[in-house]
Amino acid sequence: MTLLDRVYAALDTVRDPELDESVLSLDFVSSCEVSEQGAAEVHLRLPTFFCAPNFAFLMVADAYDAVLAVDGVGSASILLDDHFASNAINDGVAARAGFVHSFAGEAQHELEELRANFLHKAVLAGQDRVARPLLADGWTPERLSAARLGDLPGSPDLDRLRNRRELLGLPAGDDAPLLMDAAGRPVTIEAMPLHLRRARTTRVGMEANGGYCRGLLADRYNLGTTP
Numbered sequence: 001m002t003l004l005d006r007v008y009a010a011l012d013t014v015r016d017p018e019l020d021e022s023v024l025s026l027d028f029v030s031s032c033e034v035s036e037q038g039a040a041e042v043h044l045r046l047p048t049f050f051c052a053p054n055f056a057f058l059m060v061a062d063a064y065d066a067v068l069a070v071d072g073v074g075s076a077s078i079l080l081d082d083h084f085a086s087n088a089i090n091d092g093v094a095a096r097a098g099f100v101h102s103f104a105g106e107a108q109h110e111l112e113e114l115r116a117n118f119l120h121k122a123v124l125a126g127q128d129r130v131a132r133p134l135l136a137d138g139w140t141p142e143r144l145s146a147a148r149l150g151d152l153p154g155s156p157d158l159d160r161l162r163n164r165r166e167l168l169g170l171p172a173g174d175d176a177p178l179l180m181d182a183a184g185r186p187v188t189i190e191a192m193p194l195h196l197r198r199a200r201t202t203r204v205g206m207e208a209n210g211g212y213c214r215g216l217l218a219d220r221y222n223l224g225t226t227p
Contacts, residue, residue: 039077
């Protein structure tokens with residue numbers, strides 16, 4: 001794997017916090033270059049000129065951290081283009097200044113609470129992604145309610161759910177329940193129908209927003225079209 005390949009692999013770990021999807025899968029990475037000396041330059045783009053600056057800041061900052069951590073990369077420049085707050089975000093991330101300092105007089109809090117809130121939504125949506133195929137395969141509500149992660153067939157959705165829980169410090173080992181609330185408590189069989197409805201609604205909303213963002217991005221940059 002070349003250094004450029006490793007940088008792209010690192011970018012694939014960077015997610016839109018609201019959509020819980022990779023910036024690569026969303027086509028937010030418009031270019032990526034790495035010099036022979038290990039200087040990486042990445043350009044990011046978003047669906048609209050006015051995308052939320054806090055979401056944008058998180059993506060640029062996370063991309064900076066991910067790229068700079070790649071063995072062989074000596075310096076990283078992550079540039080958000082075509083955004084109303086590009087200068088503040090790019091300069092703030094490059095200086096490691098934090099969100100509040102980068103938006104002095106406008107921002108009052110750093111973004112870890114926001115990140116955690118979206119991760120909780122990702123965990124909830126992830127439970128739907130894992131549970132729905134099991135129910136379709138004939139699992140009873142009782143079996144699903146009692147299921148532990150180690151009881152489940154392996155899948156990318158299960159791996160994704162474990163990862164998001166780990167990021168929040170929630171139980172993610174084989175003994176962890178599949179269905180749990182935001183505090184990490186198992187969901188009882190009585191509460192399961194409402195919990196699964198909430199999980200499904202959350203997943204559908206995130207996926208719909210993802211499709212909408214892809215459409216806006218394609219229209220903005222004429223992606224997938226011929227001149």
